[in-house]
Amino acid sequence: MTAVLFLTLIAFTTTAYGEKEDGKCMSCHGQQAIKEKGSHLYIEPSRYKNTVHSRIGCHSCHDRVSLRHPYDGLRPPRANCRDCHEPIYREYGESLHVNKAGCNDCHNPHNVKSLFSLSGNDISTQCYKCHEKALLVKSHSQWLPQAELHVEAMPCVTCHTSSPNYVILLYIMKREKSSLLSDFTIATYEDLKNIIPSASQLDSLVDTNGDGIISLTELTAFNKRHTNLRIFGTMMPETMTHNYQILDNRWDCTFCHASGPKALQTSYLAIPENDRTYKRLPVTKGAILDILYGTPDFYMLGTTRSPLLSIIGALIALSGLMVPVVHGSLRLLTIKKRKNQDKKGEH
Numbered sequence: 001m002t003a004v005l006f007l008t009l010i011a012f013t014t015t016a017y018g019e020k021e022d023g024k025c026m027s028c029h030g031q032q033a034i035k036e037k038g039s040h041l042y043i044e045p046s047r048y049k050n051t052v053h054s055r056i057g058c059h060s061c062h063d064r065v066s067l068r069h070p071y072d073g074l075r076p077p078r079a080n081c082r083d084c085h086e087p088i089y090r091e092y093g094e095s096l097h098v099n100k101a102g103c104n105d106c107h108n109p110h111n112v113k114s115l116f117s118l119s120g121n122d123i124s125t126q127c128y129k130c131h132e133k134a135l136l137v138k139s140h141s142q143w144l145p146q147a148e149l150h151v152e153a154m155p156c157v158t159c160h161t162s163s164p165n166y167v168i169l170l171y172i173m174k175r176e177k178s179s180l181l182s183d184f185t186i187a188t189y190e191d192l193k194n195i196i197p198s199a200s201q202l203d204s205l206v207d208t209n210g211d212g213i214i215s216l217t218e219l220t221a222f223n224k225r226h227t228n229l230r231i232f233g234t235m236m237p238e239t240m241t242h243n244y245q246i247l248d249n250r251w252d253c254t255f256c257h258a259s260g261p262k263a264l265q266t267s268y269l270a271i272p273e274n275d276r277t278y279k280r281l282p283v284t285k286g287a288i289l290d291i292l293y294g295t296p297d298f299y300m301l302g303t304t305r306s307p308l309l310s311i312i313g314a315l316i317a318l319s320g321l322m323v324p325v326v327h328g329s330l331r332l333l334t335i336k337k338r339k340n341q342d343k344k345g346e347h
């Protein structure tokens with residue numbers, strides 16, 4: 001809590017100064033030409049502007065930059081992550097990763113986003129830097145049914161961090177090709193703008209009444225309107241932790257596939273923004289659990305129930321029972337006839 005208040009105070013007292021100084025820094029570091037001196041020196045302005053670090057400004061981490069920079073030939077000093085993130089530093093220090101990777105191996109300090117601004121794929125991409133995706137699928141296949149589907153559908157942190165609560169995060173996906181059999185990928189801001197250029201805000205693609213909440217009615221209408229778009233759901237930690245580990249309860253299928261846990265009633269729709277982040281809109285509780293009208297491509301066994309599938313299942317079970325019942329009844333009704341035929345056969 002102390003660290004949060006400290007950072008808030010810094011952000012409040014240095015905003016005006018930080019914006020002015022950041023402007024000076026970005027006049028060089030925000031230009032593509034600086035890549036000639038080193039690709040790491042370039043900072044994409046639009047990305048940096050929407051990071052959590054931009055709130056406190058360049059000077060907060062690079063506080064001893066010479067007035068003659070960059071002509072003094074000195075490399076500007078930089079802050080240690082631990083200076084501001086001591087609780088996370090301690091937590092990470094007890095994880096399996098502590099001797100494998102440092103903060104900068106996973107986090108670019110000039111492109112740090114909050115968990116709410118990321119997709120599951122964004123998070124897992126960091127993991128794939130060290131853990132090859134194909135090998136992950138292979139190792140998980142030794143015990144996990146449909147391992148490839150699980151690896152695709154959920155970020156690694158869903159199972160390998162101990163967040164106290166989980167939510168369902170929905171994304172808009174687009175069909176890669178015109179063929180109805182082609183795969184879907186997560187739609188970017190540009191993708192959706194190209195499909196529906198008249199929309200002033202992408203929220204209105206689903207949130208048609210503009211109340212900031214996605215209802216089952218709106219999900220249903222979206223699915224009917226857009227045949228080349230669909231809504232995909234994945235399970236995400238509600239809060240991020242850095243205690244990466246192998247947790248015993250994740251080997252138990254009921255951790256996810258339980259009978260309607262309350263955590264899975266909390267869901268959001270992630271709308272891509274122009275700055276490559278995501279905006280979250282809350283979804284009415286229970287709306288995604290109606291797979292017939294809400295999210296037809298999201299089905300979590302034991303949690304989601306479709307009336308149509310229940311009817312089909314019942315009919316299949318009933319037809320299976322009808323075979324012996326009808327067969328037995330016919331034999332019972334024709335027993336006299338078959339006996340007479342047997343007697344005739346004896347003569």
